[in-house]
Amino acid sequence: MKAVNEQEIRASFANCSKGEAKRLALPRDLAEQPWDDLDFLGWRDPGAPDRGYLVTERGGEVVGVALRLSARQRGHLHRGMCSLCLTTHPGSGVSLMTARRAGQAGRDSNSVGVYVCTDLACPLYVRGKKLPDLGGRLEETLTVEEQIDRTRAKLSAFLDKVLA
Template sequence: MRSLTEQDIRDSFVNCSKGEAKRLSVPRDLDERPWDDLDFLGWREPGAPDRSYLVAERGGRPVGISLRFPSQQRGFTHRSLCSLCLTTHPGGGVSLMTARKAGPAGREGNSVGLYMCTDLACSLYLRGKKVPASGGRFEESLTLEEQIARTTGNLHAFLDKLGA
């Protein structure tokens, strides 16, 4: 993924108002992000534990979405699978992230959900740059490039459902 500026990120959101995009907290460490290892930029809102944001490249431009997830997490013995990168996590490592649809459907309250890594570090898990706590990745016969293509395909399918 190419590196993004704060303004690129704020301008990219498709499922929230301009005012909401202006007020959300953008990561302060953008210059330190491992952009070459990211398929999308994802982060949690520090002041609101039930909110996260994701920005992906589509058609040569960044597309951002605002996500919500339940603050109450499952017990440590429960394991879940991320629908994007297929990484398993114990407890609250995977959450049902819901996003309001873009446009009129979203303003009417329609949303779409997907189980994702709660920390949105799918790209780093795929590349072995981050290891899930007591979780893991399945041994696969797919190459890393094929796994990345599958993950971005899963993400783009989710974005399509949102109208992004």
Template sequence: MRPVTEREVRASFVNCTKGEAKRLAVPRNLSTWPWEDLDFLGWQDPAAPERAYLVAEVGDGLVGVALRRAAPHAGHVRRSMCSLCLTTHSRDGVSLMTAARSGRNGQQGNSVGAYFCSDLACSLYLRGKKQVGPGGRPHETLSLEEKIQRTAEYLAGFLGKVVA
């Protein structure tokens, strides 16, 4: 992903108002993110753990979505798999995240959900830059480029449902 500015991030959101986009918590250290290793920019709101945000390059522009993270289940010990990068986490490492659909559908309360890595560090797990532990990444015969392409396709599918 190419480096982006706070202004570009705020302007990219498709499922919230301009006022909401202006008030959301954008990471302050955007210049230090590992852009060459990112397929999308994803972060949690430090003041509201149930909120997360995702910004991805789509065509020539950016598409940002505000996400709601489902509350983790007490005593949750099973393993879950992220639907983007296929990384398996135990406990609350994977969360159901929902995004209000853009436009009239979102205003009527319609949303789209998927299971994502709770920290939205899918790109780093995929490249082995961030480790989950034993059994976190299944062995695959795909090349890294093919895994990145698959993740990009899954992400495009999710974003397509949000903006449809």
């Protein structure tokens, strides 16, 4: 992913108002992000723990979606698997996140959900740049490049549903 700045990020959101995009908290370390290792920039809002954000390149444009985390937390004995990167995490390391659909469907309260790494660090897990706490990655016969392609395809399918 190419590096994006604050203005590009705020203008990219497809499923929230311009006012909401203007007020959302951006990552403090935006300039230090490992852009070459990111398929998307994902972060949680420290001031609103039930909110997360995801920004990616799609068709030559920067597209962002606002996410809400499910209020239901899982117990420490439960293990979950991210549906984007297939990383497993214990407890609340994987969360159901929902995105309000873009346009009229979103205004009609329609949303799309996905189970995803709670810290939204999927690109780093796939590349082995970050290790999950007590979780892990499945042993796979796919190369890292093929795993990256699969993660991108799963992200694209999710975004198709949000933006439809």
